[in-house]
Amino acid sequence: MDCSVPLSQPPAFLKPIPVPAMVDYDEAQAILSALADALDGPQIDIIPLAQANGRILAENVSATTPRPEADISAMDGYAFCCADIPTNGAHSISLPLQDCIVAGDQPSTHNRSTAATILTGARIPLGADCVIARERVTMGDGVIHLNTADALVGKNIRRAGEEFPVGHPLLKVGQKLDWRHISLLASQNIKHLAVYKPYRIGVLANGAELASDAPDYRADINTPMLCAMLESMGLHVQHHTVGSDSQAELRDSVNELAAQSDIIITTGGISVGQTDNVLPVMEQLGACCLFRRVKIRPGKPFTLMRQAETPVFCLPGNPGAAAICTQIFVLPFLRSISGTNPQQAASPTLSGRSSFAFSSPSDATCLIPVHYAQSGKEGVFSLVPSQGASDVLCFSHASGILRIPAGQTIKVGDWCAAMALSAV
Amino acid sequence: MDCSVPLSQPPAFLKPIPVPAMVDYDEAQAILSALADALDGPQIDIIPLAQANGRILAENVSATTPRPEADISAMDGYAFCCADIPTNGAHSISLPLQDCIVAGDQPSTHNRSTAATILTGARIPLGADCVIARERVTMGDGVIHLNTADALVGKNIRRAGEEFPVGHPLLKVGQKLDWRHISLLASQNIKHLAVYKPYRIGVLANGAELASDAPDYRADINTPMLCAMLESMGLHVQHHTVGSDSQAELRDSVNELAAQSDIIITTGGISVGQTDNVLPVMEQLGACCLFRRVKIRPGKPFTLMRQAETPVFCLPGNPGAAAICTQIFVLPFLRSISGTNPQQAASPTLSGRSSFAFSSPSDATCLIPVHYAQSGKEGVFSLVPSQGASDVLCFSHASGILRIPAGQTIKVGDWCAAMALSAV
Numbered sequence: 001m002d003c004s005v006p007l008s009q010p011p012a013f014l015k016p017i018p019v020p021a022m023v024d025y026d027e028a029q030a031i032l033s034a035l036a037d038a039l040d041g042p043q044i045d046i047i048p049l050a051q052a053n054g055r056i057l058a059e060n061v062s063a064t065t066p067r068p069e070a071d072i073s074a075m076d077g078y079a080f081c082c083a084d085i086p087t088n089g090a091h092s093i094s095l096p097l098q099d100c101i102v103a104g105d106q107p108s109t110h111n112r113s114t115a116a117t118i119l120t121g122a123r124i125p126l127g128a129d130c131v132i133a134r135e136r137v138t139m140g141d142g143v144i145h146l147n148t149a150d151a152l153v154g155k156n157i158r159r160a161g162e163e164f165p166v167g168h169p170l171l172k173v174g175q176k177l178d179w180r181h182i183s184l185l186a187s188q189n190i191k192h193l194a195v196y197k198p199y200r201i202g203v204l205a206n207g208a209e210l211a212s213d214a215p216d217y218r219a220d221i222n223t224p225m226l227c228a229m230l231e232s233m234g235l236h237v238q239h240h241t242v243g244s245d246s247q248a249e250l251r252d253s254v255n256e257l258a259a260q261s262d263i264i265i266t267t268g269g270i271s272v273g274q275t276d277n278v279l280p281v282m283e284q285l286g287a288c289c290l291f292r293r294v295k296i297r298p299g300k301p302f303t304l305m306r307q308a309e310t311p312v313f314c315l316p317g318n319p320g321a322a323a324i325c326t327q328i329f330v331l332p333f334l335r336s337i338s339g340t341n342p343q344q345a346a347s348p349t350l351s352g353r354s355s356f357a358f359s360s361p362s363d364a365t366c367l368i369p370v371h372y373a374q375s376g377k378e379g380v381f382s383l384v385p386s387q388g389a390s391d392v393l394c395f396s397h398a399s400g401i402l403r404i405p406a407g408q409t410i411k412v413g414d415w416c417a418a419m420a421l422s423a424v
Numbered sequence: 425m426d427c428s429v430p431l432s433q434p435p436a437f438l439k440p441i442p443v444p445a446m447v448d449y450d451e452a453q454a455i456l457s458a459l460a461d462a463l464d465g466p467q468i469d470i471i472p473l474a475q476a477n478g479r480i481l482a483e484n485v486s487a488t489t490p491r492p493e494a495d496i497s498a499m500d501g502y503a504f505c506c507a508d509i510p511t512n513g514a515h516s517i518s519l520p521l522q523d524c525i526v527a528g529d530q531p532s533t534h535n536r537s538t539a540a541t542i543l544t545g546a547r548i549p550l551g552a553d554c555v556i557a558r559e560r561v562t563m564g565d566g567v568i569h570l571n572t573a574d575a576l577v578g579k580n581i582r583r584a585g586e587e588f589p590v591g592h593p594l595l596k597v598g599q600k601l602d603w604r605h606i607s608l609l610a611s612q613n614i615k616h617l618a619v620y621k622p623y624r625i626g627v628l629a630n631g632a633e634l635a636s637d638a639p640d641y642r643a644d645i646n647t648p649m650l651c652a653m654l655e656s657m658g659l660h661v662q663h664h665t666v667g668s669d670s671q672a673e674l675r676d677s678v679n680e681l682a683a684q685s686d687i688i689i690t691t692g693g694i695s696v697g698q699t700d701n702v703l704p705v706m707e708q709l710g711a712c713c714l715f716r717r718v719k720i721r722p723g724k725p726f727t728l729m730r731q732a733e734t735p736v737f738c739l740p741g742n743p744g745a746a747a748i749c750t751q752i753f754v755l756p757f758l759r760s761i762s763g764t765n766p767q768q769a770a771s772p773t774l775s776g777r778s779s780f781a782f783s784s785p786s787d788a789t790c791l792i793p794v795h796y797a798q799s800g801k802e803g804v805f806s807l808v809p810s811q812g813a814s815d816v817l818c819f820s821h822a823s824g825i826l827r828i829p830a831g832q833t834i835k836v837g838d839w840c841a842a843m844a845l846s847a848v
Contacts, residue, residue, distance in 0.1 A: 053652040054848040076697040102669060102699045104633030106640045119697040123640050163811045178848040179652035180819040183743055187816060189643040209528030216530045216547050219613040228477040228603035273500040273543040275526045319607055387587045392611060395604040424478040424602040
């Protein structure tokens with residue numbers, strides 16, 4: 001089999017984009033973008049508010065209840081009607097005290113020429129139009145004495161709808177929900193809401209060296225690493241490890257995962273060696289290849305396929321390369337189809353000056369893990385020593401990935417933008 | 425009861441710090457810091473690696489296995505011994521081919537004057553010291569022809585321990601684990617590890633207006649909001665809502681939560697009105713008050729207590745004030761006692777120029793929600809319109825909280841640092 005060419009023609013929807021045997025970074029991203037557009041959007045879940053943290057809102061939410069819900073007192077004090085205050089120049093007045101109104105009460109109409117004790121957040125009785133703070137009055141025997149200058153219509157009253165009225169747009173489809181949005185939803189007494197269903201991701205590692213009884217056993221780094229990345233995004237992950245170089249076993253595992261997954265990610269077995277079984281197995285399963293290898297370093301073997309409706313990301317087995325391909329291609333793709341609004345779906349970036357010089361070769365875009373730190377008012381990128389495609393230690397010192405296009409150079413002091421590494 | 429003074433003397437461990445009736449921002453943080461130091465550290469959980477994402481490592485981890493584990497081939501090619509290459513000036517040589525070595529094999533000793541097919545990641549057989557890439561040779565009948573200039577000892581061989589040797593320190597106690605660390609742990613074939621146990625937080629809202637049958641019912645905003653904040657930190661949260669102004673019911677709920685919680689957070693009922701039951705109930709339960717109100721705006725009623733060993737954060741009921749107190753005081757406190765290393769426990773900050781002027785009054789530190797955006801190479805803060813203590817809508821437009829100490833002013837263009845709001 002010649003693995004350097006696509007297994008089959010690209011599907012119709014991708015026809016406008018040429019799919020060469022090997023693509024460059026921009027072509028790979030364009031093909032992923034077209035694939036994202038061609039997929040059905042995420043499904044919708046109706047969930048209780050208590051489970052909404054971190055989910056993506058699938059409906060617009062406008063206010064059905066204003067805030068405040070009614071005219072309420074802004075402090076502990078006394079409610080009265082300013083029309084009861086004499087305009088004859090008297091400096092003070094005494095008003096007999098009524099019952100206390102507390103938050104939760106539905107007070108009866110205010111009795112003119114009296115004052116009602118009222119607590120913070122309690123509803124202003126109909127007919128009262130001013131609240132005087134507790135510390136501004138003196139108490140007599142069942143009466144309060146207040147300064148007439150303190151009587152101002154609306155004083156210490158928070159008006160219904162002052163924060164937002166009924167109909168005010170609160171949240172938009174595609175909002176990733178955190179406490180800032182949960183509080184707004186709670187203010188509307190929303191008990192259930194529509195959110196997008198997270199995709200089910202199948203992660204599949206393969207290679208005889210991963211079998212626990214292999215003569216030269218290697219621990220599977222990629223599966224726990226990818227599961228952590230994907231679960232941090234709120235995705236549902238299932239994983240298989242095929243500890244053999246058997247195409248039949250790999251095929252069975254792909255089939256099993258495909259039945260339970262919306263998207264499959266494989267690691268290993270995608271180079272051109274005799275035990276690189278992913279491509280032949282996917283061919284047997286009738287998959288089509290959207291691109292075969294990318295002109296990047298590390299990560300060149302990265303291949304994108306589609307089996308029926310299921311996108312299949314075929315990552316290199318070297319964990320450093322697998323991590324970079326996932327950060328640069330897979331996670332942004334998954335965010336773009338998650339239902340998140342495009343602004344929030346964009347990968348977070350770090351910007352600052354480079355403290356090092358770097359030149360990419362003419363035939364590969366380099367993707368280099370970088371450390372980022374604030375130095376005065378500017379961010380500064382520094383190189384993280386790395387052994388290349390297999391290195392995982394480098395990431396624990398890195399905060400971003402700097403992309404240097406093929407044939408381009410950055411100099412010390414150049415202003416750069418890096419993609420922030422995903423974290424918990 | 426006079427609620428403006430502490431309920432009792434501060435406990436001995438806090439004696440060096442004066443605990444006035446009302447503290448300023450710095451005093452409040454100092455008392456919280458002393459309280460954090462006085463608490464027992466978090467307990468330890470032993471958990472499987474698959475559950476470690478987001479947890480905090482409770483042990484140092486050094487390499488017990490080097491990476492690479494052995495000398496391995498960096499590519500698909502052919503392994504041979506450079507000593508077999510003639511030094512008589514010949515430009516090429518033919519070597520008969522041996523069996524193929526794949527990753528997972530434990531190859532037997534290399535037969536001199538032959539070449540072994542070897543795949544990426546496979547172990548170099550003893551006696552071979554060079555790998556030539558597949559594409560650099562021509563194939564004959566059971567032999568390869570290679571250029572003698574390509575024979576260099578160590579070429580295309582990744583040496584055992586090249587990324588890190590046995591004994592190399594990999595991770596330190598207090599590291600919050602994400603995929604970058606999970607991959608390192610997986611490389612060591614670690615199946616279980618020690619992490620800090622998350623604290624159990626009891627959240628308790630109180631007020632008659634929260635009862636679903638209250639004549640002037642109000643939805644409980646604080647509980648879902650706080651649960652979202654705390655759960656995003658990986659904490660275990662239980663919550664009660666006491667929908668009454670009954671001290672007995674509040675006392676029962678505090679007792680019930682205290683039995684199941686390491687830390688309690690109450691909202692509402694901490695001002696000085698007749699239905700502000702939190703302080704009298706805590707007094708009945710024998711709690712001591714570490715500070716009573718803070719000179720901040722919003723959030724002045726914020727009070728810190730300790731009942732037996734349990735810290736009790738008493739937040740205002742106004743959700744805007746409760747949110748700000750939690751972001752500024754409670755979450756940083758919880759991070760500081762979580763076992764996370766101090767660098768990671770520090771609240772993330774945003775820095776940039778202010779696009780607005782603001783003066784704090786002489787008697788209160790102002791805590792204002794701000795929007796943050798990149799403008800060219802600098803961050804810029806802008807004001808988020810806010811109605812004050814009760815406002816929750818403002819947070820959905822904010823990304824940080826700017827603290828302006830009492831009596832201080834910021835001018836347009838001043839360089840500022842804000843605390844980033846916590847998110848998912």
